[in-house]
Every structure is written in structure tokens, then in C-alpha cells.
Amino acid sequence: MIKTVVTGLLCAAAALTAGILIGHYGIDKSSDSAPAWVKDVSKDVDENLLEELLSQVDNGRIQENLRELSKTPHMATTVGDEQTVQLMLNRWRDPETGLDRVWREEYMVYLSFPDPDKPNKVTVVNPSNAVLHTVREKEKAYTPDQEDPAVVQPYAAYSPAGQVQGKLVYANYGTVHDYQLLNDTINLKDTIAITKYGGTGRADKAINAARYGIRGVLVYTDPLDMNDGFMSDNNETYPHSWYMPPSGTERGAFSSIYGDPLTPYLAAKENTYRIPEDDITGIPPIPIQPIGYEDAYTLICELGGGPAPMAWQGAFNCTYNVGGPGFRPSSAFNNSDVKLDISNYGKVKNSANVMGVIRGSVEPDRYVIYGNHRDSWVHGAIDPGSGTSVMLELTRVLGKALKQGKWRPRRSIIFASWGAEEFGLIGSSEYTEQYLTKLSERTVAYINVDVAVQVVLTDLSASVGQVKAPGVDSMSVYDKWIRYANRTSPVYGLIPSLGFLTGAGSDYAPFVHYLGITSLDISYTFDRTKTRTRIYPAYHTAYDTFDYSSKFIDPGFYIHQAVGKTAGSVLVRLADSLVLPLNCSDYAETLEGYLHMALQVYEDYLLAQNISMEPIKRAVANFRSAASNLDRVIRSSDLANETPLKVRKINDQLMLLDRAFLNPVGSPSKFRHVIWAPLEVTMGTLPGLRDTSVVQAMSPGTPPTMAQLHLLVSVMSQAIDGAAQMLLDVI
């Protein structure tokens, strides 16, 4: 700019030009010259630099990251886990591609393991106690790494130990409704139930069963739900395809809470108060054990009793009977019991998060957090290796630019490699508990890279528009997204559809549900028109290996690369944008949709009891109007040329919006977000508006009382109105 001016004055005396230069540069101490920081504070995303950074995201490096990360099993707190801790520390501390500051942070958390010296056993025993069948203890190995002695036996973490036996019944998914239906015709007392994965939370299958006096529960993955019906390892399943082999068994945390079970709301440090183990809530009260569908087949196809309802039938080539209870008279198992001998034990162990930071240049006190868990059930090539291998490549690219002095984000970026996620999001939960206020007050957004494409409150279409997807066509990720998962918005027309973070499926849960922090969970998922599997079939089995991923999920690692570029773009935009790329009008649209559904389900019913839904209607209308107003302010302001405190004000309105949705009423809960809280895990509290609108309150089970519904309407109204207040003109 000075150049233009000087050029324009070239015809004048040299002394005049010199004067201009002095006036402009010489009077540094004058309050009228622009301080150096004036330019910095108004800087926006540098699109060219971003493009350059993303172009460095390398599929080959991601592949080698994954090979290294998944070479041995690394269940939380094992030797393998510690190796990955060291790997993360070394990478993030690399002098040429590392971060500003890196550290490990430890928590002493209560985990649950099978006893290697006394493996869990499931058998069929006849009345003389002779064992007629023994369920396979470990999955069949197809490659050498699956023979690693560190492969943990399939088990249900947090299932109690115990020996139980009884006649077998088939209970579908083990939902409240399933057991109710079964109970209409069978006396369930003292039986063992076999259930399928899906339909409800893992722990619920045992918690629901215990109400009927059932003594133990088995759970397996039906090939209909996961394998598109394929069952034979001769040619159909892994290593011939991505489908789960017959002995494949999903492990998992059988817990409906998240965070260390002994220290709710407190970070699990050495001297922290721990509740008695008997006071842990949300875990199975009776033994439960997962088995492969090979063994499930052997058990279910021998069952007596009448046929189970059509909807309960699975992929096996036999009729799924409900059980006499027990096996049919013509079976070799006639009169036999199923026996569970479970030796799981609980232990407080040291689990580490690895944390790394890039300090922000202009707003260091604003954090964008990017995380993924590090622990796996076995080798975890996909869960969590895919996310971690991408994260390591992103930190390499960003770290390099940082160390070369090419880039420093406007806001601080915190990278997190969480520990013990598989046991109930423990590393991330303890972190949010320990730094509750700091994180609540300063976190712009949390980005998680794990399984489903689920995004909350984002206006990041620009982030993915430029990223090319893998494959023969040259469509961008955005184009593919809009083709395979879309919806029609009244405002934008056809747009990519987003899922919502209503559950607690990964480490975003403590951020969105406990702290009310805007969160994203990003992944590139399969084409749902081509398979009905609910997740990739090797999930939580011994087959989730580098071999499986590189052969059947992403040969060449181009999808990993596309996810890396997409997540990297989102991350840098959140960190560098002058105005945060969060759109509150989209939130208004979502609220209006849910309200519309809730009104259809509830309004007449409530009005008949003199409970008005006007307050919640008014609140949503207030929210819409406040959101439109804020959008107008953003559009009509020349924010790059106004006081940085005005941009900060607007960014704080956007950043803190979700905090207003936290429920202040009722017993404490880690599901505090009144829009997204899942119905099934909010016993004693309130379900979020979304679930309220899609789940009939008058459904079987435990319908809420009128008082609870009225309270729900009041809490929702106040929260939505409080959120609207955050968007309104600040005073």
C-alpha cells in the first residue's frame, strides 16, 4: 500500500517523499501509527497455504504409520499400549515435524480383564455334568499375527465373574421389549439367554435379563446383521473378503456409563476418592460372555420351544426357536444346561493419554481439540489405527510447517491420543473431568476421527469441497457425500446429510454430552446401498489387522488420505478462520425439525393434561430469530477492519452456544445436553429433544409420568431459550 502512495507522489520533491516515509515509519511510538498486531488479529485462513499443506498428506506414510501402530495387540495398559505411547511421544517430539509441547498424562482407572490363567468357558453340560460341547475360547487364526499370545480372549469387560448355568432361551437383541415378549410364554427364571449384538447397548442385554431372574447371558453377532448373511470361511469370509469368520467375536465394554467407573465426575488420580466397586452403576449384574456365530449356530439350532417371531430370525439355516426353555427333546443336548464360567476381574491400572499442543499465535486461549483413542481390543488396525495413522500424518504435515516457520495457527490446537477408550471412553472422560472449566471456557470444537460420519453444528462445506476422493472417478469428497448421503434443506436445497452425536460411541461423548462443546466425528464410510452391515465386520475382533485393512478396506490408503485431507481442512479452518465456521441457523433448522416431530407425538396428549407446549414453541422461535439476527450481523460487518473484540464477541457467541443446552435440573449425569442426550442411557434424567421426538413416550417399558413430561418441556424451553440468549445482541 505504501508503494502505491509513494508511486503516486513520485513527481513531488524528494524531501516530501522522505517525509512521508518518516511520518509513516519513523514515528513508531506515536499512538496514531498502526501497531504491528493490527494485521495479525484480522488474519483469516490462508487458502493457498492450506492447499499446500493438504497436498502433503501422503497415503504411503499413512500406510506405514498403520503398519507400525497395528503390529502387535495394544489393549489399554498392556505392553503393546505402552509401545504406542512411546511411538506417539517420539513422533510428536520430532525436532523437524513435532509439536510445541508434548506430554503424557496418566490416570489410574478401573478396568476389567479375563484371567489368562483361567479363561472364561462356555459349555453345554448334561444332567450328569458331562460336557457335551465347549465353546471356542479364542478366535481361529488365519495369519501369524492373530496367533500372538497377546490377543485377548473375547470377553465382556465389566461382566461379573461367576459360574452360572441354566436352560437356554433365545432373546433376540435382549431389549426390554424382547424379554417382555419372551416372558409372556416362558418362565425365564434361572435360564441362560442367548442374544444378538445390536438393538440396544451391550450392558443392557444383561441388565434387562436380570430383571426376569435370568442367570447369565451369551451374545453373538448374527451374520444377518453384520455379514450380509455370509458365514463360510471356505470362500466367503475373511481372509477371502472383509466379512467376519465364523469364530469372530466382538469384544467390548459392557457398561452404559462412560469414564472411569470408580471416580464419576472426578479425574482418577492416585489419591482420588473411589466409590465401592459394588456401587458401580450401568454394568451387568449377571455374567455375560460373547461368542462366535459358529458356536451360536450350534446352540440356537438345537433349541426347543416354539419358533421365535419372524422379526427375530437370523441368517442361520434353521428356525430360531425361543427355547423350551432349553434344547429340543430330539437334540443331543436334550435336558442339558448351558454353563458360563467367567473369571473376569477388575483392576485399577495406569492408563495414559498422550497430549500435544500447537500454541495459537493470536488467540492462544481458544482451543481446537483433535483426538482419537490409541488403545484397541486386539491389533486395532481400523479401530483406532485408521484414525491414529491419519492423525500422525496430519501432525507431521502441520508440525513441519510449524518448525519451518511457515505457519502458526490463530488459535491453539490440542492433539490427543486417548487411552482406555474401549473400556468406556475413559482417557477422554478423565481429561474433561480434570480440566472441566478450562475446557468449557476455551474450547471452540472437538474433532474426533473414528467410525461414522456424524457432525454437529458445522458450516464446513468449504472444507470438504476441495478434497478429492479416491477411486476411478474424480469426484470430490463433497460430491460423493452429497450423492450417497443427502437431504433437502429448505434453505440450501440438496446438501450432504449429517448424523448426530446422540450416543456415546467414541471420545466425542464427554465433549458434547458432558461439557456441551461443539463436536464432530468424521469418517469415510461404506456405500449403504451395497451392504446392510452395521459396521465393518472385523470390528473388535482379532481380524482387525493391517492385512485386513490394506486388503479389504483401503488398498493403497487413498481413503485414509482423503479423510486426512478432509479432517485437516476442517481442523485448520477451525483454528485459522477469523469468524468461526459454525452456523447457528442450521442449528435452528434442526431444532425446528425436532420440535415439529415432538409436537406431532406429544402436543394433544399433553394438552389433554393441561400441559402447554407453547413455551418450547416460543423458545425455538426465539432461537430462530436470534440465529438469523446473528447471521445478519456477521454478513453485514466488515469484521477484518473492526476491533478484534467484535470478532471475538461473535466467535464467543458461536463457541459457547452449545453450553447453554446443558441441563441444570435433575440428578447429575454425564448426558447433560438436552438436545442430543440419548433416551436409553438417561434413566432418571431427561432424554434429548431428538429422542423425545422420535421415541413414543407412551411406548411399552417405562413411560414417563405427566410430571416428568412437564419437567421435560420446561427444561427444554429454558435451555433453548438460554441458547437463543447467547445468540442475541449481547445485551
Next chain:
Amino acid sequence: MIKTVVTGLLCAAAALTAGILIGHYGIDKSSDSAPAWVKDVSKDVDENLLEELLSQVDNGRIQENLRELSKTPHMATTVGDEQTVQLMLNRWRDPETGLDRVWREEYMVYLSFPDPDKPNKVTVVNPSNAVLHTVREKEKAYTPDQEDPAVVQPYAAYSPAGQVQGKLVYANYGTVHDYQLLNDTINLKDTIAITKYGGTGRADKAINAARYGIRGVLVYTDPLDMNDGFMSDNNETYPHSWYMPPSGTERGAFSSIYGDPLTPYLAAKENTYRIPEDDITGIPPIPIQPIGYEDAYTLICELGGGPAPMAWQGAFNCTYNVGGPGFRPSSAFNNSDVKLDISNYGKVKNSANVMGVIRGSVEPDRYVIYGNHRDSWVHGAIDPGSGTSVMLELTRVLGKALKQGKWRPRRSIIFASWGAEEFGLIGSSEYTEQYLTKLSERTVAYINVDVAVQVVLTDLSASVGQVKAPGVDSMSVYDKWIRYANRTSPVYGLIPSLGFLTGAGSDYAPFVHYLGITSLDISYTFDRTKTRTRIYPAYHTAYDTFDYSSKFIDPGFYIHQAVGKTAGSVLVRLADSLVLPLNCSDYAETLEGYLHMALQVYEDYLLAQNISMEPIKRAVANFRSAASNLDRVIRSSDLANETPLKVRKINDQLMLLDRAFLNPVGSPSKFRHVIWAPLEVTMGTLPGLRDTSVVQAMSPGTPPTMAQLHLLVSVMSQAIDGAAQMLLDVI
């Protein structure tokens, strides 16, 4: 500044000077010239302007404000209350001296009143049901305004209605300990207890009594506790002095919770869910009624039984016996019962807050809130008239400067005239519930002007140093403060001593205890070496009138003026300072002091049970170190010349510090601040560190379990450490 430079260059050619001027002023559109807002964002308090504003605070106007405010009784939601609403609205909307925006905000809240058609009665009745004595129903009038029919009968708000009778016992202050002691020698079942005000919360006197089967409770003010022993209205008490006349009776809310009792955690709007009246907690389960000491004398001096302990004796010229139970055989009341006939009723009524705003120029999204309640029990000349008359004068002075364009604060100021405070801080509580997130995220501090001098986390000595106190001497308020209430600080030497906001005595409670907002409660109180009265003697009686205040409290209204200047100075400094005048090292000193006491009381006891206090010691040390570090950063930075986002970062650290002390564990409670929560009102939750350190946990009553103590140490440690995190370098 430009002038200096130009002067320095006078010897050069004229062309050069012109060049400088062009370079400096002519290149407006250049990105290198300072935008207009650069000066604004670094502006600090204008001491000259502040001095000028404070000089306009006028004692005569305060006097006339008070005359107007206290001319009729204005109990919450009555006609008189509405008149004061209109007065506030009119003043704050004055075109020449008003605020930017003014509005009333209504809540429908559950209040409790005596029935005017069926006044509460307390009588002595003999076995034949003949009435031997009737307690005075209304206080004696000495001036015409005390005869106003709107003077409400003395009563205990939230006492249940009911007719109860029984033999009388004397129970001192009605504490847990008092009833325990009495119970050692007397069967308290079916008795009526007479108790004195003080020693415990109002409601507790009845709640504690009910545990022993006591049927009803009387409460009176003993002249020893309030009147320095004076009792005769011939020459000793009002209208001859400030002492309470014999029929004077303290009214009050008999409730140990605050906020609308039917809508905990929810703003009490028209359709808000309300809990059943029977579910209200913290109110008397049995009838209770206040009476004057004149009648208390008649009852107590006739009591039988043995003499009460020396410490229980009051100012009456008779021995306080504990009761037979009942009266002594030689009394005319022998064998008689005391009978309470209480007709209080609960009703949901419309209560208004009046709100007024001055919008901030630079940081409109930062709020300094200044409030006082508007409702009184009767005329309320002191409670709340003194505070309101001062607030009206302050808003006049500030409003005038605003309308004249002379001043606009850096941050926004919110003035609040709360409704229904006397019934349990209801207006302020509903406000904090309704705007929970907005207020939590944006409020710098809450200033309350009511009764005691109690300040949290403030470094405002400059505010009061310049204000002259009334009286013959010319000492400043600061000098008087340091003379009459001082302590020795290890850092500063002799300084004024501050009380702490541990209770819920006025509208600061929802701000500090529920939201964790730094709060101050300011008043100029009497010389405690000259009287042992616990508060001014007309408190909550029909004698708290303009006549009383202008004759015995502050003739000439110079003290009111001094309070106005002091509060105004604090207010303007909080609103205008570049760096917030809040000192975190002082907080560290306080924590160290409490920790020291807590260690003395608990450490050995806990260590014997293997519970370590190391975590809390470490947390306090971390806090101290983080506070010192932040102090260093503030001292060593040239904040007026750095990016305004750096000042904002530091101010946010100071502003949000107290939020980190909110307890995330345990049942919901409106006493969430783990340092200041009062022990006696935190049943089921945790007492604050201060109470933990000064109250023996191993005291009679209900000592905490080892698990509770361990939990307490963990919660404290995490909260204090979380607060330290807020002060540390931001990432």
C-alpha cells in the same frame, strides 16, 4: 504525540513537515495507519472523569429517594411493591438521566402470607380452654406510617398453617445442639418451644424441633442479642433511640433454600413445571411464629423446670427456666398450654425485577451487574431502601453522563432491582436460572449493596481510598475501614479486613454460590466496639422507616453518600479498567489460610485412615504458583500497547476463575462453590473449604463418614487445581 514530533522537526524544511502530516494523516485508507478503534480498545479508567462523577453523588437526593421509596409498605407483589416498580422504571427511563434500555421481567413465584381475615394468634390457654394471655398481633405504632393497614402482621413466611398447642419449653436458639441438650432432661414430645433469633437459620429452629416431636415453635429477639439489653419504650427504645421497641418483631422467610421453592433450577414462568407443594424442602414442618420480646418476657419468666444454662440466659430480669415442660406451679399460667393458631397460606404470585442496562462501548459482552432488592417486609427504609436510594442516585449520575455523551463504560453495566428477595432471594435467583449460561460466560462481577461489608477476590483499595467518610474527622472510608476492621496480611501489612460471602443473606448468593461469579456485598456498618447488636435493631420490623433512618441511622444522609461514592467507584473501575481489578494472589493467600486450618483439624485424623491430604496441598501450591505467575505477566506486560486479545485473555482468566470452584459432584445444589459453601445449608453435599476448616467435622450432630471426607478432599483438590489451570499460561 504528533505535536512533540513536529516540534522536534521544526528546524527542517517546511516541505518535510507537510510530508509528515500527509504521511500521518493523509494515508487513511492504508492498512498501516492505525484504525480508529486502536485507541478505544486500550483505554483505561479516566480518573478525572471518575472523580467528577463521584462528586455529583448527592446526599440530599439520596434522602429524597428514600423518602419516596419508603413512604408506604411494599412487601413483594403488593400494591406498594408495584408503586416502587413504577418508580424504578420512571427514573431509569428518564430522558436526561436514564439508562440505555430498561424493562420489567416477571416471574410467577410461590410466596407465603398470613391471612388478613384470620390473623395468626398465639395464646396461653388453661385446661378449660380459657385464654389467659393473648400475644400482640401487630406491633405498637409510634408514628402514623406504622398504622398503615398495609403493615403486614409479623409472621414466619413458609411456616405451615395449623392449630397446635402444648406445654412450653425454652430452647435457646433452637440449634441441633440446643434441642439435644434439652432432650437430655425433658421429654420434648408434644411441647411448644420458644426460641431466640440468632445462632442458626430461621427455618432450622422448627426443622430441628420437629425431630423431637415438638409441635410448634415461637421465636423472638432477645434484647441481649439486639438491643444491648435495652427494653423500655418509655425512654430507651425507638422513638427515643435506634433500639427495637418491646413489641418489635422480626419477620422473615423461614426457608433454608433460595429461589422460588416450586421451580428449583428453572425460571418460574407461566407454564413452568412446578413440584408439588409437599415436596418443598428446607421449610418448617411444624408451625412457627415470631413474637415481640414483650410477650416473650411474659412467657419465659413464668416457665417452670430448672434454670437453663448460663449461656442461654438473656436480658430479662428473671431466670430463664427450661420449662417443666410448661409454666411453674406458682404461675397464673400453671398447667396451661401455649397455643399457636397459624393461618399462613401459600400462593403463586407475579413478582417483577426491574432491569436497566448501560451498553459497553468496547466489550459490550462483558457485564458488571449492580443490584439490590426492591421489596421490603414493611416500609423497608434501610432494608432495602438504603441500598435502593443509593442505587437510584448512582444511576442518575451515570445516566446523566451517558446522555450528555461524556461517558460510556468499556463493559456493559446491568442494574437490577430484584423482587421478592425477602422470601428467599427469589428475583435474583430466577434471573440467574433463566440466563444461566449467558451470565456465567459474560459476568465480570456482581455488586450487591445491602448489609455487611463482605468482599470476595477484590483488589479495589484504590476505589475507596479517595472517598471521604462522613463525620467530624476528615478520614477517608479506607482509613476508617482500616482503623475499625483490619487484619495483617503477610504481603501488604495492615489492611482492611473483608468478610466472606459464605451465606445466603442477600442477592449475591445465586451469583457466587450457584454461578461462581465473583461478588461483593458492600455497606457501611456500625462501630462494633460500641454495640453488640447483630444488625440494626429495626431489622424486618414496622420501625424500619424514613423517620428511623433519618433520625438514628444517618441524619443528613452523609453515610449513604459515602456508600454511593464507594460503590460507584468500584462499579466504574470494574466497568472501565483495562485490566480487571481482581487479584488472584489474594485468593491464594486465603486458600493457604483455610488449608492451614483444615490441616490442623483433619490431617492426622485422615492419615490414620490412609486418606492423604497431599492432593489438596499440591493443588493449593499449584494455585499459588499460577497466581504469582499471572501477576508477573500482568506486571511485566505493556498491555495498553499489545493486542487487545491479550488483555482479554488475562481478563477472562480473572473473570472465570471462580467458575472453576463449582462442584461437579453430588446431588444438584445451589451451593456449588467449594470454597464458600456454608456447612449448615449443604446437607447432602459438601461444605466449602472455609467451613471445613473452621467447623470440627467430628462435632456432635452428624459427623461426615470417612468416605464423605475423602470425597471432600478429592473434590476440593480437583476444584482448586482446576482454578489454578485457569490462571496458568493458557495452554
